Amino acid sequence: MDRLVGTIGKVKRLGFxxxxxxxxxxxxxxxxxxSVFSSGLTAAATWDKRLIYEHEHAVAIGEEFRAxxxxxxxGPSCGPMGRSVLAGETGRVSALTLISLASLCMCPCLRTQTTEEDGAVINALSSNIDEPGTASVMCSYNRVNQTYSCANHHLLSILKDELALPGYVVPDWYATHGTASFANAGLNLEMPGPVRADYGxxxxxxxxxxxxxxDNVTKSRLNEMVERVLTLYFFLHQHEDFPALDPASATALSVNQFGYNTTQFAIKPVPARDVRGEYQRNTALENEKDFGVFGNGAPYPAIGSVYFDYENASISYEVGTLDQGGGSGIVRNNELIAPLDANRESVRKQGGRVQVLLEHKDIVDGKFRSIYPIPDVCLVFLKAFAAEGRDRxxxxLDWNATxxxxxxxxxxxxxxxxxxxxxxxxMPWAxxxxVTAILSGRVGFV
Incomplete structure (x- = not known):
């Protein structure tokens, strides 16, 4: 269990x-x-509740976690929509994801985190938080009225009493800064345990x-802390035939392969969501043969959010497609097909060709001598990187994209x-x- 980002140890006498x-x-x-799935923001942009509930951000992810x-x-993360366009983590799908995870005997932990979002837990949650299937809530790093969110008795009481949270409150990692004050305020457990990563x-x-x-913390309060954790564990039947931890977790080599068949989403579109209709033959790329691919968002990421090279950190996240945002929740790709590679393969099948210029400085300086003839269509791949713990x-868009x-x-x-x-x-160039078309792919679109 030490390979997970956080654990609670076994208690055999309790069957735990x-x-x-x-x-x-x-x-x-x-x-x-x-599998690396599209971000919640991308899925939410479809406005398709069935897709979110039956597939991507619910059953599929829940099955992989359990397996x-x-x-x-x-997850999922949530926050006040529109509070800041520069926030590192914007709002993501919540309610339908929670319902599906609970149906798989998974314990979803609703995250109200990061310094960019409102630390008042009440603002991030609906008044019927007990209905969607929220099993636990993660309190954030920031202070509310000079009191840490995870030690704010007023907010945590509203969460548990008025909003009827049935489960427990866990802090974001290293967001605990005291003992009695945090326990008495309503925090149920500390994660991950150490005060900081390098200190035991x-x-x-x-x-x-x-x-x-x-007597700074009563025994009744301690019992409540434990009861809230164990109640959900047994209620979700996680003590019955739950899969053992896969050795492939963390830095171990892959042993079990639980990759989800993501291709089924493409070949089984949700009814009424395919809006191409009779305009299919009039799409901009249908009959073109000569393509130009431009921009640092097109190639495979040599250094990026998943393949970060600390020895060349000054290069940052400039080169490569942006398949995920940054932060602690980054998922490891088993395979990543960059837009440049996908376009080359597609155009090759059409008997066409692809001309390429990726370096932004060369593009801005107009160094198009290698581009001949002028392509029928020019695809420009741009990006804006964002991560938890910081504002944009x-x-x-980044890297002089305009x-x-x-x-x-x-x-x-x-x-x-x-x-x-x-x-x-x-998009001042809109x-x-x-500029004949704009595709806003969010993060992790295919």
Whole structure:
């Protein structure tokens, strides 16, 4: 169990086999043999509740978590919609995901986290939080009225009493900063245990035992903390035939392959969502043979959110397609097909060709000497990186993207811009007469 991001140890005399916590909202993190799903933001942009409930952000992810041996899914994330367009983690699918996870005997943990979002838990949750299947709630790092969210008795009381949360409250990792004050406020357990990653001490554990012995925390309060955790464990039947932890978790080599058959989503479209109709033959790319691919969002990520090279950290996340946002919930790709590779394969089958210029500085400087003849259609792949724990510096797309579009559009009268980003981004080139189409792919679209 030490391979998980968080664990509760076994208590054999109670028939309690322990609890494994694992990230993340886009799939089972820190493991091999898993699927990387589209972000909740991308799925939500479809406005398709059936897709979210029956497939991607519910059953499929829940099945993989359970098959890997994880009891608690640290997701989905949520927050006040539209509070900040620069937030590192924007709002994601919540209610339908929670329903489906609970139906699989999984324990969803609703995350109200990161410094960019409102720390008042009440603002992130509906008044019927007990109905969607929320088993636990993660409190955030930030303070509310000068009190840490995870030690705010007023907010946690509203959560448990007025909103009728049936389960427990767990802090975001290393968001616990005290013992008695946090326990008495309503926090049920500390995760991951140590005060910080490189230090073995814990605010709970023996310190909580001392607080009980010193009457700073009552035994009844301690019992409630335990009861809320165990109640859900047994209610969800996680003590019955629950899969053992897959050795492929964390840094271990892959042993079990539980990859979900994601291709079924493409070949079984949800009725009434395929809007192509009779316009299918009039799409911009149907009969083109000569393509140009531009922009740093097109190639395979040499250094990126999943393949970060700390020795070259100054290069940051510039080169490569943006398949996920950054942060602790990043999921390891078993295979990633970059847009450049996919386009080359598709065009090759059509008997066409692809011309490529990826470096933004060269594009902005107009170094198009290698591009001949001018392509029938120019695909420009742009992105805006975002991660937990930070705000985006600007609503603009990254790496001088506006100049990139303007430069390509000055060359090509049929410029199509494909954007990967965490939400709202500025598109000052949208009314450029040579920009004939814009595809906002969010994060992790196919």
């Amino acid at each position: 086999q322990g609890i494994c916590f694992s990230d993340g909202p886009s799939g089972y993190a820190r493991s091999d043999g898993v 890997k041996g994880a009891h608690v899914f640290l 001490a814990s605010y709970f554990g023996n310190y909580l035992l001392d607080a009980v012995n010193d 510096e600007s609503p603009d 100049k990139v579009v303007e430069s390509v559009a000055s060359l090509c009268s049929n410029t199509v811009v494909i954007v990967n980003g965490p939400g709202i981004v500025l 009314d450029n007469e040579n």
